[in-house]
Amino acid sequence: MAGARPARKQQQRSIRTRQKLLDAALEAFSENGFKGTSTRDIAERAGVHHPLITYHFKNKEELWRAAADKVFSEFSAALLEARRDAAKQTPRARMASMIRTYVRYAARKPALHKLMLQESSRASSRLDWLIEMHLRPVFEVVVQEIRPLQEKGIAPDGDPALLFNLIRVASGGTLALALEIKDTSGIDFERSENVEALADMIVEVFLPGAESGTA
Amino acid sequence: MAGARPARKQQQRSIRTRQKLLDAALEAFSENGFKGTSTRDIAERAGVHHPLITYHFKNKEELWRAAADKVFSEFSAALLEARRDAAKQTPRARMASMIRTYVRYAARKPALHKLMLQESSRASSRLDWLIEMHLRPVFEVVVQEIRPLQEKGIAPDGDPALLFNLIRVASGGTLALALEIKDTSGIDFERSENVEALADMIVEVFLPGAESGTA
DNA sequence: CAATTGTTTATCCAACCGGGAAATAACAGT
DNA sequence: ACTGTTATTTCCCGGTTGGATAAACAATTG
Numbered sequence: 001m002a003g004a005r006p007a008r009k010q011q012q013r014s015i016r017t018r019q020k021l022l023d024a025a026l027e028a029f030s031e032n033g034f035k036g037t038s039t040r041d042i043a044e045r046a047g048v049h050h051p052l053i054t055y056h057f058k059n060k061e062e063l064w065r066a067a068a069d070k071v072f073s074e075f076s077a078a079l080l081e082a083r084r085d086a087a088k089q090t091p092r093a094r095m096a097s098m099i100r101t102y103v104r105y106a107a108r109k110p111a112l113h114k115l116m117l118q119e120s121s122r123a124s125s126r127l128d129w130l131i132e133m134h135l136r137p138v139f140e141v142v143v144q145e146i147r148p149l150q151e152k153g154i155a156p157d158g159d160p161a162l163l164f165n166l167i168r169v170a171s172g173g174t175l176a177l178a179l180e181i182k183d184t185s186g187i188d189f190e191r192s193e194n195v196e197a198l199a200d201m202i203v204e205v206f207l208p209g210a211e212s213g214t215a
Numbered sequence: 216m217a218g219a220r221p222a223r224k225q226q227q228r229s230i231r232t233r234q235k236l237l238d239a240a241l242e243a244f245s246e247n248g249f250k251g252t253s254t255r256d257i258a259e260r261a262g263v264h265h266p267l268i269t270y271h272f273k274n275k276e277e278l279w280r281a282a283a284d285k286v287f288s289e290f291s292a293a294l295l296e297a298r299r300d301a302a303k304q305t306p307r308a309r310m311a312s313m314i315r316t317y318v319r320y321a322a323r324k325p326a327l328h329k330l331m332l333q334e335s336s337r338a339s340s341r342l343d344w345l346i347e348m349h350l351r352p353v354f355e356v357v358v359q360e361i362r363p364l365q366e367k368g369i370a371p372d373g374d375p376a377l378l379f380n381l382i383r384v385a386s387g388g389t390l391a392l393a394l395e396i397k398d399t400s401g402i403d404f405e406r407s408e409n410v411e412a413l414a415d416m417i418v419e420v421f422l423p424g425a426e427s428g429t430a
Numbered sequence: 431c432a433a434t435t436g437t438t439t440a441t442c443c444a445a446c447c448g449g450g451a452a453a454t455a456a457c458a459g460t
Numbered sequence: 461a462c463t464g465t466t467a468t469t470t471c472c473c474g475g476t477t478g479g480a481t482a483a484a485c486a487a488t489t490g
Contacts, residue, residue: 013437013486014436014437017438032248032250032251033250033251033333034251035247035248036247036250037251038477039477039478039479040477040478051438051440051441051479053479054478055437059479060478060479114336117332117336117391118248118333118336120391120393120394121245121247121329121333122247123394127394127395128398131395131398135398135399136398136399156420159402159412161400161401162400162409164400165396166385166413166416166420169384170381170388173384173389174381174388176332176335176388177380178335179342180331180335183346183350184351184354185354185376185377185380186376187374187380194377197373197374198381200373201373201374201377205371205381205420208423226467228456228467229466229467229468232467253446253447253448254448254449255447264468266450267467267468268449269449269450270468271467275448275449432489433488434490435487435489436486436487436488438483438485438486439482441480441483442479443478443479443480445476445477446475446476446477447474448473448474448476450471451470451472451473452470452471452472453470453471454469455466455467455468455469456466456467458464458466459462459465460463
């Protein structure tokens, strides 16, 4: 690992187009799904010619995988970092910190949850891959955080796996619907105050036991 | 109920193909989005020839609208019926009844929420139509039910519009992710006991004040 | 500078897309 | 049985799709 710092000038440009393609692909796939997205659309969004996709990523499927891998890896890292930073705090404070990180990330990159919802709408090899590589690992870590909270009466009783999914869907699903909610409810999740209000409410609702009450 | 009894034979067949097309369209659009769905795929699922779509619905857009209108109308009717049936009960019991109806409907027809999420992933005339015709009307009715619950301390404080969206996303979003959750968490929402457990948890979490405690 | 390597551009193709035209079939009223 | 209407089927079009190819170009290295 580590190395490869110099980076020839030629490679630098190549890396930038790769990056632009990944960003454009994430946007496009999250908006229109895998089938609904054309490689030409992605190339246009990225501002490059479409055969570059074949050159850099072999094909549409590999491009999807690369784009998904990038955003989910960054997301998992952010979540686990929040968990690590709050390792010495109380279990409730730690979970609250993770929830806030989760919500803020979902607000900053709604494409992540849109992509997840897109792929969950039908069985596919991509969904299988997503589950194995990113979803299940996060699930298993976070569920372990929930159990002690239930035992202490901080989180509501019931299947901890179900509770975990409720929390994450309340966060990600709400922000995936941001466009619609702005129109129906007048709540604009581009304003960070509204994102924080969402995080506050989720923490309050799902971790009602003792400590940092907000009222 | 009431009307249109005789129904000529020719019309009967026509009505059946119309119905099959609507069902197939709902499935396809909810799985692959509008762009990702081809009229030929819909026709194949329905077991009819694809030009019949043009004949019965003019074009792809109108077919989408007809399919969406059907499922959302039935859904609104079920929700308002639950509200009406529980009119004489306590506000909490009425809201709980609506939540259970909401969850059960989302479990029976996950295509409804998948479609909603598909269309909310980007701005479109279809999303505008959906909001005006179906989403906002339901929102305005249900939000009015939430306010008194907050005043009585039954539901948590905060923007009632935000709370409404949290409740509905917790219900619909979870069931839209059913495929993934089955794999990651081992919870199968085709089993009604799990659907009821989901409804129970949502009621318990979002309406923690007095009355019918479960825990 | 010349050779090599990495990158971009310009086309091409078979398959598929939404939509429409015309031919055909099933029916209803007379 | 004839006639007009409605429903279905067959056939076709111009345009777009994912993917592949080779030629053109730029940068690095000896």
